[in-house]
Structures are given as C-alpha cells and as structure tokens.
Amino acid sequence: MASTPADHADDHTSQVIQSRLLVIQSRLEYLFSGEREGAEPYTESEVARALIARGYPITEGGLRNLRRGEKINPKATTLIGLAEHFGVPPGFLLGEGDEPTLKAREARVLARTIQDLSPENRRKIAATIRDYQELEALKERASRPSPPDQ
Structure with missing residues (x-):
C-alpha cells in the first residue's frame, strides 16, 4: 500500500x-x-x-x-x-x-475562563477592562512631573 x-x-x-x-x-x-x-x-x-x-x-x-x-x-x-x-x-x-511569565500565564487562564461566558458577559468584561486601562493611564499621567513653565 x-x-x-x-x-x-x-x-x-x-x-x-x-x-x-x-x-x-x-x-x-x-x-x-x-x-x-x-x-x-x-x-x-x-x-x-x-x-x-x-x-x-x-x-x-x-x-x-x-x-x-x-x-x-x-x-x-x-x-x-x-x-x-x-x-x-x-x-x-x-x-x-x-517558562512563561506569571503575567502571560494569568492572561491565558483569564482568556480560557472568559471564553465560557455568554457573548453579552464577554462584552461587559471587555468594557470593564477598557475602563481600568483608562484609569491606569490617567494615574500614570497624573504621576508624571509637570513640564516647567516657560
């Protein structure tokens, strides 16, 4: 054969x-x-x-x-x-x-967990994540020293 x-x-x-x-x-x-x-x-x-x-x-x-x-x-x-x-x-x-970093392992676990949720709940979680990303960006900008006055 x-x-x-x-x-x-x-x-x-x-x-x-x-x-x-x-x-x-x-x-x-x-x-x-x-x-x-x-x-x-x-x-x-x-x-x-x-x-x-x-x-x-x-x-x-x-x-x-x-x-x-x-x-x-x-x-x-x-x-x-x-x-x-x-x-x-x-x-x-x-x-x-x-070996993957802790951050990468946590992301994979989170992704596997989220995939089992309904589309509506996945959208809600995505919106919550975007909100937290915006908050962290605001905190980072607020913690930077202001440029000197000219």
Whole structure:
C-alpha cells in the first residue's frame, strides 16, 4: 500500500516528538515537582484525574510511562492537556522557549475562563477592562512631573 502525505506528516511529527523526548521528560519533571508554585509535587494520579475531567483521556500509568520515557510517542492531545493543566504553552514541553511569565500565564487562564461566558458577559468584561486601562493611564499621567513653565 502506498503511503500518503498524511503518513509522511505523521512520521515527521513522530520523529520530532521522539527527538525531544528527553526535553519533554525534563520539563514534565520540573512541572510535576511543584517547585514553580512553591507547592507539593503533583502525583500522576491527580494530574490524570484533572486531565480526564477536561476531556483528555490518559491513565496514571500513561503519565508515569511518559515521565519515565517508556512511552516514546505521546499524543499531541496529551501534551496539549498537560500544558493546559500546568498553565504553560504546549511548545514549552517540547523545549521551545522558557517558562512563561506569571503575567502571560494569568492572561491565558483569564482568556480560557472568559471564553465560557455568554457573548453579552464577554462584552461587559471587555468594557470593564477598557475602563481600568483608562484609569491606569490617567494615574500614570497624573504621576508624571509637570513640564516647567516657560
């Protein structure tokens, strides 16, 4: 049977992920350690339950295999689910870039939360945000020294 372009794309994706497996493992160890939040380490069981609740089917054993490198081809959806759970971009797990800043993580959490609201409530929140931006701009202008009289 002849291979298709999709087969080649899957092969390439698999090769990229396999070549980054050590990076994935080290990033997962860092995230599971809890040290970035100053918290207790996460367990595979609690992370698996959280992922399943969000619609990412994975078992505790599946996470353990991924962390130990025993599973060499994680599904992209598993990596996306893990990234969402830990509040990092999926590329972070593949070694792309550093950990996002607190400000960027908060913005992503806020965006995910807002998307579940009705369009009317999203418009209200957008208006509130604009109001606060205007207030902060006014405060900043008021705190600047006045130019000298000429």
